[in-house]
Amino acid sequence: KEVLLEIKDLKKYFTLNKGFFGGQTEYVKAVDGVSFSINKGETFGLVGESGCGKSTTGRTIIRLYDVTGGDIIFEGENVSKLKERDLKLFRRKMQMIFQDPYASLNTRMTVSDIIGEPLDIHGLAKGDDRQRKIYSLLETVGLSKGHASRYPHEFSGGQRQRIGIARALAVDPKFIICDEPISALDVSIQAQVVNMLEDLQNELGLTYLFIAHDLSMVKHISDRIGVMYLGKLVEVADADELYNAPNHPYSQALLSAIPVPNPDIAKNNKRIILEGDVPSPINPPSGCRFRTRCRYAMDICSKEEPNLIDLGDGHMSACHLNTIKKK
Ligand code: SF4
Numbered sequence: 001k002e003v004l005l006e007i008k009d010l011k012k013y014f015t016l017n018k019g020f021f022g023g024q025t026e027y028v029k030a031v032d033g034v035s036f037s038i039n040k041g042e043t044f045g046l047v048g049e050s051g052c053g054k055s056t057t058g059r060t061i062i063r064l065y066d067v068t069g070g071d072i073i074f075e076g077e078n079v080s081k082l083k084e085r086d087l088k089l090f091r092r093k094m095q096m097i098f099q100d101p102y103a104s105l106n107t108r109m110t111v112s113d114i115i116g117e118p119l120d121i122h123g124l125a126k127g128d129d130r131q132r133k134i135y136s137l138l139e140t141v142g143l144s145k146g147h148a149s150r151y152p153h154e155f156s157g158g159q160r161q162r163i164g165i166a167r168a169l170a171v172d173p174k175f176i177i178c179d180e181p182i183s184a185l186d187v188s189i190q191a192q193v194v195n196m197l198e199d200l201q202n203e204l205g206l207t208y209l210f211i212a213h214d215l216s217m218v219k220h221i222s223d224r225i226g227v228m229y230l231g232k233l234v235e236v237a238d239a240d241e242l243y244n245a246p247n248h249p250y251s252q253a254l255l256s257a258i259p260v261p262n263p264d265i266a267k268n269n270k271r272i273i274l275e276g277d278v279p280s281p282i283n284p285p286s287g288c289r290f291r292t293r294c295r296y297a298m299d300i301c302s303k304e305e306p307n308l309i310d311l312g313d314g315h316m317s318a319c320h321l322n323t324i325k326k327k
């Protein structure tokens, strides 16, 4: 396995207020020390409740945001401190597909101009070449030449997402961050878009970071999955392993909420109701951030932060129960 992307202790804090009137500056610690790597050709799923930092992780990796701390190593190059000029080159290799295709498409541009824009920005094709490339991209995502002169409002949600995908593909990227690409779509359309993303991955040798809160879809598309809670990665495992034998109490609760669980699991794993809301990322709980909602919380959980440890075969989990069991 060849590592394409390695994230080391990634942090993204947003300044909430600048500490006026002698107060302290407060930060929203949206991503607070996250490490994982993604292999070439792999789909790495990232799941968690909304507000857990998964979208911010994606946006920080592609450098839509400045990096507060940590490293992003892509193809062996540290891209965490790239300046604007070098970011342009970097974005030829890494692209993003957004949750709401309508919001991410310029409504006053024709489809042809939307898909042609990245070709122009990166100087990839001109004139007839450009036109051919646009038509071929439309075909790649299941649209046709006839769609080129039309505007985003003339399309359905699923078609708009296809336009967004065509635009992302225009620069021949190696890596695509899919940020909840199907959650705004009708259920009947979701599978179509996911299947298309899988076909494209196989044809073009793409690597994906697939961010979602729909756990059944993530299981279907992902090779490995990371579970985030309050700015931290709490578990990483092969998709099947995570669904069949989740280790972290938060993952167990998340997975127990899937409507049609694996019958083998259903026998001995009843739905776990998570009490309360996700605490504020401004002042996260000490020790284990999940402790305020964890039914196994112990003394040590408020005092020491559990590290992600390898339980075997790359199945990582950050919970004190694992170290206590071993003693
Ligand atoms: Fe629960 Fe403690 Fe494990 Fe956190 S470390 S998940 S509070 S048992």
Ligand code: MG
Pocket: 050, 051, 054, 055, 180
């Ligand atoms: Mg999100």
